[in-house]
Amino acid sequence: VGSAIAASLAAAGIAGIGVCDHDPAVAEALAGRLRAHYPALAVATGSNDPAGYDVVVNATPLGMKDGDPLPMDVARIAPGTFVGEVVMKQEHxxxxxxxxxxxxxxxxxxxxxxxxxxxxxxFFGFGTTTAEELRAVARLSY
Incomplete structure (x- = not known):
C-alpha cells in the first residue's frame, strides 16, 4: 500500500518524500525504486518523524487492533498538514x-x-463508475 501511495505522489510531481518502515530494508528498497523512476525526487529514509511534511500518510496496519501504538508522533505534525490513513476497520x-x-x-x-x-x-473489463458514485451508494458499517 505504501509503495503505491509513494509512487502516486511521485508521479503527481511532489518535490520530496520521506519513507519509513519497521524493516529498514523495505524502506530502502522502495526509496531505490522511487529514485530510479523519479530521479528529481528527494527521498529520505530512516525516520518516521512527520515534522515538516505537508502530507502524512499511515500506510501501516497500525490502528487495526485496539491498543495499537500510533504510527508516528502526532505532536510533531503541524496543524493544517493533510493526514491520510489506509486502515479501514473504523472511520476515524x-x-x-x-x-x-x-x-x-x-x-x-x-x-x-x-x-x-x-x-x-x-482493469478487469467491467463497466466503470466514479468514486463519487460509489460513495453515494455505499452503506458502511464500522
Missing part, C-alpha cells in the same frame, strides 16, 4: 482522531478504496 482511527484534534484535514481509509474500485473495474 486513533491516529486520525489525534490529527483532527490538531486541526489537520484528513482522509479516512475507506476513501482509498472508493478511489481504487473504478481502476479495478476498468
Amino acid at each position: 482511527t486513533p491516529f486520525l482522531r489525534a490529527a483532527l484534534e490538531k486541526g489537520c484535514p484528513i482522509q479516512v481509509g475507506t476513501d482509498m478504496l472508493f478511489e481504487q474500485i473504478p481502476a479495478y473495474l476498468e
Whole structure:
C-alpha cells in the first residue's frame, strides 16, 4: 500500500518524500525504486518523524487492533498538514482522531478504496463508475 501511495505522489510531481518502515530494508528498497523512476525526487529514509511534511500518510496496519501504538508522533505534525490513513476497520482511527484534534484535514481509509474500485473495474473489463458514485451508494458499517 505504501509503495503505491509513494509512487502516486511521485508521479503527481511532489518535490520530496520521506519513507519509513519497521524493516529498514523495505524502506530502502522502495526509496531505490522511487529514485530510479523519479530521479528529481528527494527521498529520505530512516525516520518516521512527520515534522515538516505537508502530507502524512499511515500506510501501516497500525490502528487495526485496539491498543495499537500510533504510527508516528502526532505532536510533531503541524496543524493544517493533510493526514491520510489506509486502515479501514473504523472511520476515524486513533491516529486520525489525534490529527483532527490538531486541526489537520484528513482522509479516512475507506476513501482509498472508493478511489481504487473504478481502476479495478476498468482493469478487469467491467463497466466503470466514479468514486463519487460509489460513495453515494455505499452503506458502511464500522
